[in-house]
Amino acid sequence: MTEIIDGNAVAESIRADLASEIDRLADAGVRPTLATVLMTDDPASETYVSMKQGDCEEVGIETVDVDIDPEAPAEELYDTIDDLNADDDVDGILVQMPVPEHVDKREVLRRIDPAKDADGFHPENVGRLVAGNPRFIPCTPHGIVKLLDSVGVDPEGKDAVVVGRSDIVGKPMANLLVQKAAGGNATVTVCHSRTADLAAKTRQADILVAAAGVPEMIDGEMLSEGVTVIDVGINRVDADTEKGYELVGDVDFESAKAKASAITPVPGGVGPMTRAMLLWNTVKAAADDASVAVDLP
């Protein structure tokens, strides 16, 4: 029987644990606050940001919600970041990606105070992760480590194959899987659009993480029996539904499920975990700032 990994349930349990740590912080007079900055009209981005705000409300994290006209000069975003950095009430900052073309994305990531970097994308935090001394771990790969743990899959000694080398998922995922710490000690192969004979690599996988952003590119033919499949893809494809689209992953679910011992669905797999670990980073930022000890899940 293939286990369907329930990201909603794991995320719910992490939120419950975080909520009790947030109560503990409240006793110490600390109220974690996350600022979200949205500089786009993209409906998917708007949906994600409003879901993140709903999660915050559920666990007792305050939110500051900044909307910037996508046509505004880049300086407006840079100034907003400076203001949020200087605001003692703000613990975590998230600038929703992608930002418009005329904004320098690298400048955005550099500009966020690394101590408030709820995404873990600042070069200092990336460096710390690679050096084996992480502070904020990027939310999607961090959530995937928790999902593997939830089904008792320990990466140690296993062959892990990551498809996709993005800065926000593929690269930090590979780093976590190879690190000398819990959730790591795997043998990691990172594949991408220039990989020759992708299927030969993916068939080696005990753990397959699909994060290329290409709908259903990984199918059962490319997998070996017993693999654990983690599907990071959240692709909106046109469909005859009420919303006019449906969500599909980077994995062809049915054929992959036939080979897998465990697999994440889309939706309801990795997505909810990305949001849960954003809360985790925000609580950590607030606790570190106030020098209050917390026991994070």
Ligand SMILES: Nc1nc(=O)c2c([nH]1)NC[C@@H]1CN(c3ccc(C(=O)N[C@@H](CCC(=O)O)C(=O)O)cc3)C=[N+]21
């Ligand atoms: N600075 C920044 N940080 C991010 O973490 C970030 C970002 N920018 N830009 C966009 C991506 C995408 N992302 C998602 C998170 C959760 C779901 C999620 O919860 N999905 C639900 C369903 C969503 C739906 O119904 O549309 C699920 O998979 O079950 C999706 C996508 C965070 N991102």
